[in-house]
Amino acid sequence: MIARRCFGAAALSALALPALAQTAWPRRPVRMLVGFAPGGFADIVARAIAEQYSQSLAVNVVVENRSGASGTLATDVVAKAPPDGSVLLLGHSTPNAVAAALFSNLPYDPLNDLTPIAQIAVHPHLLVVPAASPYRTTAALIDAARARPGSISYASSGIGSVHHVACATLAQKAGVELVHVPYRGSAPAMADLLAARVDMTIDGVSAVAGPIGEGTLRPLAAGTLARIDRWPDMPTLQEQGYGEIDAMSWVGVFGPPGLPPGLVQAAVAATDQAMASATMRRVLDGASTIPATRRSAEFRDFVALEISRYKAVLGNSQIAL
Structure with missing residues (x-):
């Protein structure tokens, strides 16, 4: 129902494309x-x-992957790019919100050094282990970590990633020691988890749904405060007694600081048109994500709230990049 309402709003917004896109994008x-x-x-x-x-x-819009430092390398490039429409960022909750709470030497200000354009989707996470793991419940996993401190490892897409924060929060609330193994993205982290080189992770539905369906990963708990629609019978970590853990990431489009309002409006209109397309519906439905409708100033306000929320949980600037 949420997804249908969001796409409906996007479809209505798309009708305004000719009016909003007064400023032509530089050729x-x-x-x-x-x-x-x-x-x-x-x-x-x-x-x-x-x-x-x-x-x-x-x-011609070309995707360029610059992985590393929990997504902050690419974000810093865009934060220092000219506001001429030649560079955009597919931002993520880790470099655009978590990093402000986590890193002491972040080379950009997520609020002032980027222009928020459009939030695209919100993505729920869940706790998983390899199918061959001896741990069939969260309690068994935590009991093993308690009995043998430092024996249970978890994968993440990098220091400060949602996976890292969620697993570290679980360890803190359960009172156990878990060993963090960071990677340069979710895909390589998932590859090592599937190979059982690490014991667990809390990762997004798009990364784990396929392996769960194939029987190569075992889900133990929803990492969100509410149960995930795709697995309605799977209890949350909170329901299992591990406190308020809400592992959910988001993505959105940002521009460099000072991007002209006309270009922002054109990109917003293009986003709304894209969100109404069958292609985007297939991509987001396939990833079990919730489409998002925050745009421009509303998106910036959301990012500011996210930064405040992570600072309340993590403190302020505790780790050097």
Whole structure:
């Protein structure tokens, strides 16, 4: 129901495209940077939205992956790019919100050094282990970690990623030690989890749904406060007694600081048109994500709230990049 309402709003907004897109996009190739490796949720969405932008804005939009440092490398490039429409960012909750709470030497200000354009989707996460794992419940996994401190490892897409924060929060609330193994994106982290080189992770539905269906991963709990529609019988970590853990990431489009209002309006209109397309519906439905309708100033307000929320949980600037 939520998804249908959001797409309905996007479809109505798309009708306003001719009125909003008064400023033509500069006729030059556009790079859309992604801060994570190919194959992950952010990369999948970036490629879909870039294809739609290419059609709506009548320019060639090419996705460029610059993975590393939990997505902050790509974000910093866009934060320092000229506001001429040649560079965009498919932003993610990790470099655009979590990083402000986590890193002491972040080279950009997520609120002031980027122009929020459009939030695209929100993505729920869940706790999974390899199918061959001896742990069939969250309690068994936590009991093993308690009995043998440092024996249970978890994968993440990088220091400060939603996966990292969620697993670290679980360890804190359960009173156990879990060993963090960071990777340069969700895809390589998932590859090692499937190979049982690490014991667990809390990752997004788009990354784990396929392996769960194939029987190569075992889900233990929803990482969100509410149960996930795709697995309505799976209890949340909160229901299992581990406190308020809400592992949910989001993605959205940002521009460099000072992007002219006319270009922002054109990109917003192109986003709304894209969200009404069958292509984007297939991509987001396939990833079990919730379409998002926050645009421009409303999106910026949301990012500010996210930063405040993570600072309340994590403190302020505790780790150096």
